[in-house]
Amino acid sequence: MTKIPYIPETAPFSLEQRAWLNGFLAGLFANGGGNEAPQLSAPPKAGEPLPILFGSQTGTAEGLAKRIAKEASQRGFAPLVLPLNDHSQADLAKAAKAIIISSTWGDGDPPDNATNFWSWLQADAPRLENLQFAVLGLGDRNYSDFCGAAKKFDARLESLGARRLLPHGECDTDYEASAKTWVDGLWEKLTPATNGHTLGHTVPVNDHAPAANGHAAKNVFSKTNPFPAKLLKNVLLNQPGSAKEVRHYEISLAGSGLTYEAGDALGIVPVNCPALVDEMLTALGCAGMESVSVGNTAIPLREALTRHLDLRKPSQELLAAVVARSPICELGPLLAAERRDDLKKFLWGRDVLDLLRLVDKPFSPAEFVPLLRKLAPRLYSISSSPKAHPDEVHLTVSAVRYESFGRERKGVASTFLADRIGDADCVKVFVQPSHGFKPPAIGDAPMIMVGPGTGIAPFRAFLEERKAVGAKGKNWLFFGDQKRAADYLYETELNAWHRSGHLTRLDLAFSRDQERKVYVQDRMLENAAELWSWLQAGAHFYVCGDAARMAKDVDAALHRIAETAGGKNAEEAKAYIAHLKSEKRYQRDVY
Ligand SMILES: Cc1cc2nc3c(=O)[nH]c(=O)nc-3n(C[C@H](O)[C@H](O)[C@H](O)COP(=O)(O)OP(=O)(O)OC[C@H]3O[C@@H](n4cnc5c(N)ncnc54)[C@H](O)[C@@H]3O)c2cc1C
Ligand SMILES: NC(=O)c1ccc[n+]([C@@H]2O[C@H](COP(=O)([O-])OP(=O)(O)OC[C@H]3O[C@@H](n4cnc5c(N)ncnc54)[C@H](OP(=O)(O)O)[C@@H]3O)[C@@H](O)[C@H]2O)c1
Ligand SMILES: Cc1cc2nc3c(=O)[nH]c(=O)nc-3n(C[C@H](O)[C@H](O)[C@H](O)COP(=O)(O)O)c2cc1C
Numbered sequence: 001m002t003k004i005p006y007i008p009e010t011a012p013f014s015l016e017q018r019a020w021l022n023g024f025l026a027g028l029f030a031n032g033g034g035n036e037a038p039q040l041s042a043p044p045k046a047g048e049p050l051p052i053l054f055g056s057q058t059g060t061a062e063g064l065a066k067r068i069a070k071e072a073s074q075r076g077f078a079p080l081v082l083p084l085n086d087h088s089q090a091d092l093a094k095a096a097k098a099i100i101i102s103s104t105w106g107d108g109d110p111p112d113n114a115t116n117f118w119s120w121l122q123a124d125a126p127r128l129e130n131l132q133f134a135v136l137g138l139g140d141r142n143y144s145d146f147c148g149a150a151k152k153f154d155a156r157l158e159s160l161g162a163r164r165l166l167p168h169g170e171c172d173t174d175y176e177a178s179a180k181t182w183v184d185g186l187w188e189k190l191t192p193a194t195n196g197h198t199l200g201h202t203v204p205v206n207d208h209a210p211a212a213n214g215h216a217a218k219n220v221f222s223k224t225n226p227f228p229a230k231l232l233k234n235v236l237l238n239q240p241g242s243a244k245e246v247r248h249y250e251i252s253l254a255g256s257g258l259t260y261e262a263g264d265a266l267g268i269v270p271v272n273c274p275a276l277v278d279e280m281l282t283a284l285g286c287a288g289m290e291s292v293s294v295g296n297t298a299i300p301l302r303e304a305l306t307r308h309l310d311l312r313k314p315s316q317e318l319l320a321a322v323v324a325r326s327p328i329c330e331l332g333p334l335l336a337a338e339r340r341d342d343l344k345k346f347l348w349g350r351d352v353l354d355l356l357r358l359v360d361k362p363f364s365p366a367e368f369v370p371l372l373r374k375l376a377p378r379l380y381s382i383s384s385s386p387k388a389h390p391d392e393v394h395l396t397v398s399a400v401r402y403e404s405f406g407r408e409r410k411g412v413a414s415t416f417l418a419d420r421i422g423d424a425d426c427v428k429v430f431v432q433p434s435h436g437f438k439p440p441a442i443g444d445a446p447m448i449m450v451g452p453g454t455g456i457a458p459f460r461a462f463l464e465e466r467k468a469v470g471a472k473g474k475n476w477l478f479f480g481d482q483k484r485a486a487d488y489l490y491e492t493e494l495n496a497w498h499r500s501g502h503l504t505r506l507d508l509a510f511s512r513d514q515e516r517k518v519y520v521q522d523r524m525l526e527n528a529a530e531l532w533s534w535l536q537a538g539a540h541f542y543v544c545g546d547a548a549r550m551a552k553d554v555d556a557a558l559h560r561i562a563e564t565a566g567g568k569n570a571e572e573a574k575a576y577i578a579h580l581k582s583e584k585r586y587q588r589d590v591y
Helices: 015-030 060-074 084-090 112-123 148-159 176-190 274-284 301-308 316-325 337-347 352-356 365-371 412-419 453-469 491-500 520-526 528-536 550-564 570-582
Strands: 048-055 077-083 097-103 132-138 169-171 227-236 246-252 265-269 291-294 297-300 378-381 392-398 401-404 407-410 427-432 447-450 475-481 505-510 540-545 586-590
Touching: 048 060, 048 084, 048 112, 060 077, 060 097, 060 132, 060 176, 077 084, 084 097, 084 112, 097 148, 112 148, 112 570, 112 586, 132 148, 132 176, 148 169, 169 176, 227 412, 246 412, 265 412, 274 301, 274 352, 291 301, 291 365, 297 301, 301 365, 316 352, 316 365, 378 392, 378 412, 378 453, 392 412, 392 453, 407 412, 447 453, 447 520, 447 528, 453 475, 453 491, 453 540, 453 586, 475 491, 475 520, 491 505, 505 520, 520 528, 520 550, 528 550, 540 550, 550 570, 550 586, 570 586
Parallel strands: 048 077, 048 097, 097 132, 132 169, 447 475, 447 540, 475 505, 540 586
Antiparallel strands: 227 246, 227 427, 246 392, 265 378, 265 427, 291 297, 401 407
16 A cells, blocks of 8 residues: 655644645555546745625625635635626636635616626636636525526636636525535635535534624524514504505514614524414325424424425425326426526416325325425514614514415515514514615715615614614615505605605505506606716715516616616616616616
C-alpha cells in the first residue's frame, strides 16, 4: 500500500494551507502515486476575496448568502456579500471567484435585485475567462421553470468563458438539506482538504443575525424558533356584497423582543384544518394515534398531519408512489416528461387527499409520511408601522376559499388566521426582514405607491411610518379593487389621510363599478405627466400585490410613461427604469 506523506504541524504553513496540502497529497497518492494531477483549485490565500452575490426577493437567498459568507470567513476567505445588481462593486471581470445564490420569481425570472445584473450579463458583460463560479438556485418545484434564474446565470456565465467550480444547485422550498449538500461540495472545491465547518453545524442558524439593517440582530425568536403570539383582532374589511374576504389582523409581539420595520413581512407558521386531517385519516384507514417519524422525532400521525406536513401540494415522490401502487390510474401516463403541462392541468385544484383516493390499497403511515412535503410558513406584508403600534404587528390577508372537484377547499394559512385561532390559542410568527422595500431614507423624497387589493398592506405601514417620523415628502397612492361600496379597504383611514394632506394624491380604480374594467395602471397613465414630474423630482416608486398580472402591467405602464411623458424611445425607457432600480427607487413586494 502506498504510504501517504503529510505536512507536519511544524512546517511553515497556515492551518488552511497545511490542510489543503495534506488533502492534495492524499488525492495525489490515492490516484496511484502521482501520475495524474488531481483537479483541485488553489487553497485560499489568507483573506482571498470571495464575492457572494445574491438575488433575493423575500430574503431567503440573502439569508443563505450571509450564512455561507460566515463559513467562508472561517475558511480563510474575505467574503463580500452583495445583491447581484451591485455586481460592479465585486468587479466580476477582475474577480478570480464568485458564488451566486439566487431565487427565481415570476415565470422563471430573476428577483428584482438581480434583473439589472441579468441584463448586463446578457448584453454588456465582457469575457469572464478569469472567473471561477458556482451558482445555487432557490425555487419551488410547483413552478414550471424550477430555479429558472439560477439555470440562466449558470449557463450564461459558462458561455462567457467563466469556469464552473461545480454543477449549479437547485433547492426546493425546504432548502436547508439540499443547500447544505451543495455548500459542502463547494467547500470541497474551494478548500479541498479542509474538514472544518459546514453549513448547518458551524454556526447556529439565525436568519436575523446578519440582517443588513441591523434592526433584528438581537431577536431570539426567528424562523427556526417562531414566537407564539396572541391574536388581538380579526376584522373583516369588506362590506356586504363583496366577492372577497380580506381581513385585518392585529397580533401582539409583547414580550417577544421581536422588532420590525415598515416594509418587512411577517412569517406565519400555519396549522392544517382539523376537518381535512380527519378526512385524510379516514382515507388512510388510521385512527391518528399511530406513531410516525418527522425529522428524527416520533409523534402521532394526527399531529404530523396537523402541524408538520403539507396536505395541499403533492410531491413528486407521492405522485410516483401513487402510480407505482395503482399503475392503471389516470395519473400514470401524465408522469412522462413530455406530458408536463398535462400533469400541471391535472393537479390544478387537486390536493394530497385527491391523490390518496386514487390508490386502491392505502399507504401505511410509515410509507405515507415521507412522501409528503413539509408544511411551509407563509409570508404576509406587514401593514403597520411599529412607531404607530408599539408591540403590535398588523396584517391584511385575503382568505383563500374555493370549490374544486366537489370539495370546499381552504387556503392553509389564510383560513387558519380567519377561522381557527381561539382566544386561548397562539399563532407562531417570525419577522422576515425585507431588503430595500422601505420608505425612502430621505424624509423629503416623494413616494409613489401602487397597491391594489391586499397590495395596500405595506403602504398603510409606509404612511403610518412617515406620519410618525414627520417625514415631509409627498405621498401618492394608487389603490384599486373590485367595488367601491364593498372593497375599499381601509377607506376611513385613507380618506382621512387624504383630507389631512398626508396623502398628497389618492387615485382609485374600482374595476367592477362600470362596464369597462379600470385598473391602477389606467390611473397611472391618465396622470402620466404628473407621475413623470414626481419621478424627476426624485420620487421612489413602489408596487405591491399580485405578481402574475398586475405587477407586470404596472411595469409596462411605467415604461410607457417614460416614453410618452418622458419623451424617451423604448430603449431609453428601459434604461431609465433599470437606472431607477439600480438607485433602489423602484421596489416591489409582489407575490
Ligand atoms: C412576500 C409576500 C408577501 C405577501 N403578502 C400578503 C399579504 O399582505 N396579504 C395576503 O393576503 N397574501 C400575501 N401573500 C400571499 C400569502 O403568503 C399566501 O400565499 C396566501 O395567503 C395563500 O396562502 P394559504 O396558505 O392561505 O393558501 P394555500 O394553502 O397556499 O393555497 C393557495 C393555493 O391554492 C390554489 N388555489 C387558489 N385558488 C384556487 C382556485 N380557485 N382553484 C384552484 N386552486 C386554487 C393555488 O395553487 C394557490 O397557490 C404574500 C406572499 C409573499 C411571498
Ligand atoms: N394567480 C392568480 O390568478 C391570482 C389572481 C388574483 C389574485 N391572486 C392572489 O390573490 C391574493 C389576493 O388578491 P387581492 O384580493 O389582493 O387582489 P386582486 O385579486 O389582485 O384584485 C385587486 C384588484 O386588482 C384588479 N386586477 C386584476 N387584474 C389586474 C391587472 N392585470 N392589473 C391591475 N389590476 C388588476 C382586480 O380587478 P378584477 O378582479 O375585477 O379583474 C381588483 O380590482 C393575492 O395573493 C394575489 O396574488 C392571484
Ligand atoms: C410569485 C412567486 C413566483 C415564483 N416563481 C418561481 C419560479 O418561476 N420558479 C421557481 O423555481 N420558484 C419560484 N418561486 C419560489 C421562490 O423562488 C422561492 O420561494 C424562494 O425560496 C424565494 O427566495 P427569496 O426569499 O430569496 O426570494 C416563486 C415564488 C413566488 C411567491
